[in-house]
Amino acid sequence: MELAPENYLVIAMFVSFIALLFTGFPVAWVLAGVGITFAGIAWWTDDMGWTMTGLDYNTLGLLVGRIFGIMDNWVLIALPMFIFMGLMLEKSGVAERMMHSMQKLFGNVRGGLAVTVALIGIILAASTGIIGASVVLLGLMSVPVMLNQNYDKSLALGTVAASGCLGILIPPSIMLVIMGDQLAVPILDLFMGAVFPGLILGALYIAYIVVYCKINPDKAPLAKDHGEIDLKTVLQALVDILPPAGLILLVLGSIFMGISTVTEASGIGALGATLIAVIFRRFNWKVLKDVVINTMNTAAYIFAIFVGATIFALVLRESGGDELIESALTGLGFGPNGLIIFVLVVVFFLGFFLDWIEISLIILPLLAPVISALNLQINGFGVVEFPNLTWFALLVAVTLQTSFLTPPVGFALFYLKGVCPPEVKLTDIYRGVVPFIILQLIALILVFIFPELVTWLPAVAYGNI
Amino acid sequence: MSKAVSAETHHIPIVTFLNGIVQRVVGAVAWINVLLAVLILITVILRYGFHRNGLFLEWPLVPMEELMWHFYSVPVMFGLAYSITTDTHIRIDILRTHMSNRLKHIFEILGLVLLLMPCLVILLDFSFDYAVYAYTHNESSQSTMGLPHRWIVKSVIPLSILLMMIASMARLIGEIVLLMHLGKEPDDDDIPPRIRMTARLLRPLLIVEDNSHEKGVD
Numbered sequence: 001m002e003l004a005p006e007n008y009l010v011i012a013m014f015v016s017f018i019a020l021l022f023t024g025f026p027v028a029w030v031l032a033g034v035g036i037t038f039a040g041i042a043w044w045t046d047d048m049g050w051t052m053t054g055l056d057y058n059t060l061g062l063l064v065g066r067i068f069g070i071m072d073n074w075v076l077i078a079l080p081m082f083i084f085m086g087l088m089l090e091k092s093g094v095a096e097r098m099m100h101s102m103q104k105l106f107g108n109v110r111g112g113l114a115v116t117v118a119l120i121g122i123i124l125a126a127s128t129g130i131i132g133a134s135v136v137l138l139g140l141m142s143v144p145v146m147l148n149q150n151y152d153k154s155l156a157l158g159t160v161a162a163s164g165c166l167g168i169l170i171p172p173s174i175m176l177v178i179m180g181d182q183l184a185v186p187i188l189d190l191f192m193g194a195v196f197p198g199l200i201l202g203a204l205y206i207a208y209i210v211v212y213c214k215i216n217p218d219k220a221p222l223a224k225d226h227g228e229i230d231l232k233t234v235l236q237a238l239v240d241i242l243p244p245a246g247l248i249l250l251v252l253g254s255i256f257m258g259i260s261t262v263t264e265a266s267g268i269g270a271l272g273a274t275l276i277a278v279i280f281r282r283f284n285w286k287v288l289k290d291v292v293i294n295t296m297n298t299a300a301y302i303f304a305i306f307v308g309a310t311i312f313a314l315v316l317r318e319s320g321g322d323e324l325i326e327s328a329l330t331g332l333g334f335g336p337n338g339l340i341i342f343v344l345v346v347v348f349f350l351g352f353f354l355d356w357i358e359i360s361l362i363i364l365p366l367l368a369p370v371i372s373a374l375n376l377q378i379n380g381f382g383v384v385e386f387p388n389l390t391w392f393a394l395l396v397a398v399t400l401q402t403s404f405l406t407p408p409v410g411f412a413l414f415y416l417k418g419v420c421p422p423e424v425k426l427t428d429i430y431r432g433v434v435p436f437i438i439l440q441l442i443a444l445i446l447v448f449i450f451p452e453l454v455t456w457l458p459a460v461a462y463g464n465i
Numbered sequence: 466m467s468k469a470v471s472a473e474t475h476h477i478p479i480v481t482f483l484n485g486i487v488q489r490v491v492g493a494v495a496w497i498n499v500l501l502a503v504l505i506l507i508t509v510i511l512r513y514g515f516h517r518n519g520l521f522l523e524w525p526l527v528p529m530e531e532l533m534w535h536f537y538s539v540p541v542m543f544g545l546a547y548s549i550t551t552d553t554h555i556r557i558d559i560l561r562t563h564m565s566n567r568l569k570h571i572f573e574i575l576g577l578v579l580l581l582m583p584c585l586v587i588l589l590d591f592s593f594d595y596a597v598y599a600y601t602h603n604e605s606s607q608s609t610m611g612l613p614h615r616w617i618v619k620s621v622i623p624l625s626i627l628l629m630m631i632a633s634m635a636r637l638i639g640e641i642v643l644l645m646h647l648g649k650e651p652d653d654d655d656i657p658p659r660i661r662m663t664a665r666l667l668r669p670l671l672i673v674e675d676n677s678h679e680k681g682v683d
Contacts (some may be wrong), residue, residue, distance in 0.1 A: 024569070025576035026554035033580025036587060060587055063594045067622060074530075080498050080537055081505070090667055136663045167674075237662030260509065263533070267505025274502075288499075294666050296495035300544025301554050301659070307545070311584065355555060408559045412546025418660035 005051045006042075007027030013038045017312070018353070027358060028301070031308030035315040036060070042319055053319045066310045069305070074263065075181045080299040081266035082174050085251075085273045085358050086124075086167075086289045087298075089244060090276035095120055097240040099141055105237045109222040111213030113149060114159045115206055117142045121163025122202040122243055125170035133298075135164030135415040143420050151221035155212065157424065161412045162205055162439075165404040168356060169397055170198035172251060172266065174302070178360050178391045183368050187262050189390045190397075192461055193454040197398050197447050203393040204439045214434075238356070247272045250408060256461050258354060302357055309361035325366050336374040340392065343367060344399050344444070351403025355411055359400060364393075378451045381459030390458070391451045398444045405433040405440070477642050483635035484550040487628050491547040494540050501536035504529060527610040535618050542621050546628035549636060553659040562657075570644040577637045585633065589626045596620035 013034060020030045042055040070076065098120050106112025117138055124134050138160045148154035168175045171191035180187035189360040213220040251269040254260040260268070272423050316322070334342055350359060371392045380387030405413040417426050447453050508529050529550050561569060598604075600616035656664075 020576075020580070021557045022560050023557060023572040023576065024556050024564065025572060025580065026556050028554055029576060029581040029584070032584040033576070036584050037580075044559070057587075061591045061594075063588060064592045064622060067592075068619065071542065071618070071621070073538075074534060077501070077533050080541060081502060084498060084502065084635065087666065132660065132663050133667065136660070137667050140664065141670060231661055246654050259513075264505055267502045268509060270502040271506055290666055292495050292498055293492060294662065295492065295498055296540045296544045297471070297543050297548055297551060297662065300548045302547065303541045304545050304554055338559055353557060353559075356505040357555070409557055414558055415660050418656040419664045 005045070005319070006053055007049065007324050009038060009042055009045070009053070009319045009322050010316060013113045013312075013319070013321070014318060021353065026304070027355070028304035028308035029361075030154070031305065031312040031358075035308070035311035037314075037318070039315045040111075042315070051319075054317065055318050058317060059314075063311055063314060066314060067307060070306050070310065073181065073361045075177065077188065077263045078172075078177050078187075078266035079174055079302065080295055081270045082172055083298050083375065084176070084291060085266065085269040086133060087294055088273035088277055088287075089247070089269065090124070090133055091282060091287050091291055092243075092273060093280050093282050094244045094276060094283075095124060095137055095141060095238070097280075098123065098237075098244070099145075101233070101237040103145075103223075103238045104227070104233045107223055107227065109210075109227065110207045111155075112216055112222060113142070113146050113151065113223070114155060114209045114213070117146075117159050118163045118202065118209060119207045121160075121166050121205075122170065122199075123241065123248070125163075125166035125168075125173075125198065125202075131247060131409070132415050134167045135161060136419050138164045139416045139419040141293070141372075143416075143424070147179065147421070147424075149223055150221050152216075153424065153428045154432035156207075156432070157416060157420070157429045158434070158436050159205070159209060161405055161410075161416050161429060161433050162436035165401055166202060167197060168404070169194055169201065169401055172255070172262070173196065173359060175356050175397065175400070178264065178302075178357070179364060179397065180277050182360060182364050183389050183393055184395060185386050187391050188277070189384060189386070189458045190393055191252070191262070192458040193390050193394045194397060196453045197394055197443060200446060200453070201398070201401065201440065201443045204443060207438065208435060225298055232276075236287055239370075247276060257377075258461075305357045305361060309358065310383045313362060314367065322366060322369075326370055329370050336376050339370070339374065340376075340395065341389055343371075344395060344448075347396055347399045348402060348406075349401060352406050353409045355404070356400045356403060359396070359403070363398065367392075380455050381462075383462040384455050384458050387451070387455050389455045391447075394454045395444065395447055398440065399441075399449055400436050401440045404436050418448045467614040468559045470644060477639055479637045480639040480642075483631050483638075487546050487550050487632045487635075490628065491540075491543045494543045497540045497549075498534050501533060504536060505532055508533070519670065528606075528610055528612050531608070531612045533605055535612075537623055538618070538624060541626060542625040545625055549632035551658060552636075555659065555660050557656065558657050567644065567647055570640050570647075574644065577633055577640070581633055582630075582637075585626055585630050589623055590629070592619075592622040592626060598625055 017030060017034045020034065021027060023066055036405040039060055042051060043052040043057070046055065066352050099116060102116040102119060103113060106115055109115065121134065121138060124137070143156060143160060147153065165171065171194050173194065175184055176190040176194055179185070180190050209308065247269065250272060251265045254268070255262055255265045274283065277287065329343075332339070332342065347359060347363065350363065368389065372389060374388065376388045378387040378391045384390060404410050407413065410433070411428050413426065413433070416429055417424070508526065511526060564572070596616055596619045599619040604615035604617065605611065605613040
């Protein structure tokens, strides 16, 4: 492929972005700074007659309108509301209650504690979508208990890291909100499409834990004080699962049945989580203040990457980066399926050092036109509006699950390390997550081979089956 | 665990003062998120409780839905500055945790001066004009029943950028002071502030409820 002079600018832009990330300066400002700097460089090389990008100072004036475009966005209202809901629910103590009663329920099962963690991960996943918060909560709550019970370190840490990440996939998930916004695909479809991939992952985790503990009973000893399971234990577990499960059913149910929009459901979810905190007597002025401030702070550092990515993407587009990537991808000579596999492999490796936010905000919009143009023949049952993009988004979403766990930069690993007792080494965590990464790849292959896993539920909801 | 290396904890008066301004302003603005949840509830009640009078409700619903994105965007924009003061913006920590304090400070200073601050200056320049234009042209919502005075929400952009300038100036001063006083600072515990923030939020719960187990942290 013949490279135009502008293409070197685009390549240099990507390379400097990646290189500067490793200085540890905030990702959002690296994006913004690299964008602005390369706008200046392109202006200068235009001036010298080497390139023809048309970039100059006034081009940057478009940025303010773009930033206003992210503010004036009906869809993204759900972002702070889902964060609020998740943080409030985690503050409400439902997780500890579930942990306490389910621990008893699975007391006689080898690996019961790890299964409990995975189950709570799945239930919390449906309520939050802030990976950091889930991993931190599960880590604080269960790692000391598991280590006390002489669980194998790797098993304990792997379970916590993997289960804590489910939140970003199982709806309502803020990642799917952002992907829907970027790809212009209905968020409803993405939410419904994510249900089966998410549940499959959760089921794989639990199956793996049970089988592993059967084979290696010494890695997961039973608690010393485990007793018989009676009706009271079962009822207590049900009572403790009920509030978060009810809230999830309310939020997801009203979205899926078309009663409310995602935005409305997110607001109701936030208030519902507050109500649960009130019922459990955990609600007070300080809790509310903590949640309000942390919601603002969390939403802001996600939003910062929106702002940075907007600046980066504008300059990239003006320098012809979009066409470069499009022609590079189509010029590879892969068939439609080959191209999808190639893209997923790239996303998998990008996940080694980029976060889901950057991948959803920078990489996905670049890929969307290429993927839409592919002749994929995904079965949308005639009612799913964008079956190709919906399926593709979910493939990326499942691939991104690995990005939280893959060293060196897996975000879950760092969150978990941050809250673990000091004797836990990062290498213990690395070792623990390996089997879970393999399980995630299995789930990814399943979704790839059976696109109906994604499209079937929306089709049912739209009433065409 | 030991103290963190953040300018905040070293009580450099000017840094504490500047961060204080930002945190007080944004801390107050953050409560708009609660208003947003309540506003959504009211909209839902109006829409589904009184849906038969659809036409009549057109009037309160349109401005309320516009108010929703106002309420979402304001705390989030102002929060950008707050996250600078708490040092919770997402970083790639892998190499940073192994860097010497000296190198960390140098990279931080270079990043602030070469990457962040130029953007803020340029964005302030354009966004100020953007807000002034909305005011002088009396911009309002495109919907006839929508909200007037679009300049109010548009001026949120230059205001939040001003706050970001204050916050990044405070960080810059803090980093320079720390660089000049290398070795006199408390040990780094290697836990990025973003993670410490979440852990702090979720930790107290356990002490209340979980008496039967040993605490892993602290």
